[in-house]
Amino acid sequence: MARVVWHVPVTASGTGSTTALRLFRLRDGRRCAVGFSSPEALVALLGPDQAHAELGEPALRDLTAPLGIDTLVLDPRLVAPSVTAPPATPLTPTLTAPAPTAPAPTARLQRR
Incomplete structure (x- = not known):
């Protein structure tokens, strides 16, 4: 039987002495691990670096498992934040004159 290998993204420390698994989030916010069936699939989605x-x-x-992550995603097609509804307010700003404000009171030092 052939050995199935997943190509998983990792990060390296600044000195290169430590490697850590790179984790992602599902649209509902849960953390997951991601793997790819080939190095080319990984590069196509996450880049050559x-x-x-x-x-x-x-x-x-x-x-x-010790991190509480039980979801693995093989060959994800989209890695992006969930789509939000468009804003309810218009995108063009309205110009209004600022409301007049009273001058701030000044503090005076008293000598003893």
């Missing part, structure tokens, strides 16, 4: 590691699904589940 995204570092990655090769892991099997059981290893990825073992890494994410």
Whole structure:
């Protein structure tokens, strides 16, 4: 049986001595781990500068379980925030004159 390998995005520390799994969020806000079936699929979505590691699904589940993450997404097609409704107010600003304000009282120091 062939070994199935997921290509998972990782981040490296500034010195390069530590590597951490890069986690994402689903549209409902829950955290998830993402994997790709090929390095080309990873590069197509996350760009050529995204570092990655090769892991099997059981290893990825073992890494994410202590963090409370039980959702794995293979080959996501869209990584974006959820779409929000357009604003109810018009986008063109209305000009109004500022309301007149009373001058602020000045404080005076008293000598003792």
